[in-house]
Amino acid sequence: MLYIRPEPAPARACTRNPAVLKCLSAVVRYTLEGNDLKRVLVTGGSGFIGCNFLRLVVPEHPGTEWVNLDALTYAGRPENTEDFAGARNYRFVHGRIEDGMLVEALFSEAGGFDAVVNFAAESHVDRSIAGPRVFTEANVLGTQTLLEAARRHGVERFVQVSTDEVYGSLEPDDPPFTEKSPLEPNSPYSASKASADLLCRAYHETYGMPVTVTRCSNNYGPYQYPEKLIPFFIRHALDDEPVPLYGDGMNVRDWLHVEDHCRAVARVLEKGEPGGVYNVGGSNEHTNLEITKIILDHLGKPKDLISFVPDRLGHDRRYAIDSTRIQTSLGWTPQHEFEPGIRETIDWYTRNPGWVQRVTAV
Numbered sequence: 127m128l129y130i131r132p133e134p135a136p137a138r139a140c141t142r143n144p145a146v147l148k149c150l151s152a153v154v155r156y157t158l159e160g161n162d163l164k165r166v167l168v169t170g171g172s173g174f175i176g177c178n179f180l181r182l183v184v185p186e187h188p189g190t191e192w193v194n195l196d197a198l199t200y201a202g203r204p205e206n207t208e209d210f211a212g213a214r215n216y217r218f219v220h221g222r223i224e225d226g227m228l229v230e231a232l233f234s235e236a237g238g239f240d241a242v243v244n245f246a247a248e249s250h251v252d253r254s255i256a257g258p259r260v261f262t263e264a265n266v267l268g269t270q271t272l273l274e275a276a277r278r279h280g281v282e283r284f285v286q287v288s289t290d291e292v293y294g295s296l297e298p299d300d301p302p303f304t305e306k307s308p309l310e311p312n313s314p315y316s317a318s319k320a321s322a323d324l325l326c327r328a329y330h331e332t333y334g335m336p337v338t339v340t341r342c343s344n345n346y347g348p349y350q351y352p353e354k355l356i357p358f359f360i361r362h363a364l365d366d367e368p369v370p371l372y373g374d375g376m377n378v379r380d381w382l383h384v385e386d387h388c389r390a391v392a393r394v395l396e397k398g399e400p401g402g403v404y405n406v407g408g409s410n411e412h413t414n415l416e417i418t419k420i421i422l423d424h425l426g427k428p429k430d431l432i433s434f435v436p437d438r439l440g441h442d443r444r445y446a447i448d449s450t451r452i453q454t455s456l457g458w459t460p461q462h463e464f465e466p467g468i469r470e471t472i473d474w475y476t477r478n479p480g481w482v483q484r485v486t487a488v
């Protein structure tokens with residue numbers, strides 16, 4: 127099989143030239159269609175979505191070495207990767223993506239990397255409101271550090287895992303966000319993710335780097351750190367404690383099973399258009415109040431556990447995602463239906479109190 131590793135792009139080369147960009151894109155698409163990825167750097171692989179991604183791809187692609195670079199923050203846990211940590215094609219590296227020396231050393235190892243999938247991020251909006259700085263360091267500087275190393279080493283594919291929150295908030299009757307919606311982030315978290323998206327765009331436009339961005343809606347599923355709404359409320363309900371619902375509970379989110387998100391990222395890694403953006407969503411809009419009631423119903427807990435608390439600062443009212451592009455051009459469709467998916471998720475947290483206890487113990 128023909129396998130071409132492009133030369134590293136020269137600094138500020140003539141790659142603003144559309145003809146050159148098109149040619150570079152074609153080369154990259156050609157080499158990856160055979161899925162000949164020998165080594166892939168996955169960052170943030172010990173967190174919620176990253177570990178679910180690795181859980182899929184490590185056994186499905188035994189010919190690829192998957193290297194997980196993770197800082198093991200409070201949200202990134204060794205417990206999340208225990209079941210595949212011993213796989214021959216998996217390796218863990220402890221460190222931060224904004225640590226330029228570490229990142230450079232990793233990219234300089236024999237074999238280098240054919241692709242990067244960047245999940246690593248500070249991800250909790252409430253924490254970004256309380257302390258934004260680490261969000262800028264991890265999400266903006268970290269992404270730029272990875273982009274720069276990938277550029278210098280001629281990496282053939284870079285997937286930036288972003289979020290629908292970069293688009294800001296919708297009114298109740300607005301159409302869902304498309305990839306052409308303006309970036310109007312409202313929280314320090316979403317602003318840091320939008321900044322990273324813009325850096326990705328700039329590295330593509332300036333250097334012709336094959337960067338692709340995914341923007342997904344809210345995920346649910348196993349291994350989510352129990353500070354996020356669904357596992358947090360399940361934990362409180364199981365303990366018969368009040369579930370603190372922001373504002374009037376009518377904020378709307380578009381929910382997608384984490385495995386469907388991971389399949390979308392894998393599809394973009396394989397076939398995404400360099401320089402392209404792909405929205406990923408489940409078209410499952412629910413208010414936070416509806417989600418809370420589903421959790422309480424499923425656990426047989428009374429509704430009076432719901433405790434309305436003062437709203438989050440700058441709380442986005444509604445997110446909804448139009449994922450037509452990834453569905454029509456890459457053939458991705460969500461496989462999990464919402465009702466059974468959310469019930470299985472509640473059951474997973476109910477069956478795994480030991481995991482909840484261990485990850486929240488520090």
Ligand SMILES: NC(=O)c1ccc[n+]([C@@H]2O[C@H](COP(=O)([O-])OP(=O)(O)OC[C@H]3O[C@@H](n4cnc5c(N)ncnc54)[C@H](O)[C@@H]3O)[C@@H](O)[C@H]2O)c1
Pocket residue numbers: 169170171172173174175176195196197198199200201202203221222223224244245246247248249250263264265268287288289290319341342343344345346350351
């Ligand atoms: N959770 C969602 O619903 C959702 C939806 C759309 C997009 N996303 C995006 O998906 C990605 C993963 O989200 P998640 O929910 O799994 O988050 P998470 O907080 O569960 O996991 C983040 C992981 O990144 C690691 N990390 C944090 N800072 C790091 C750094 N500086 N260097 C290396 N590792 C670092 C953490 O240790 C953790 O393992 C994020 O980029 C997030 O913006 C999340």
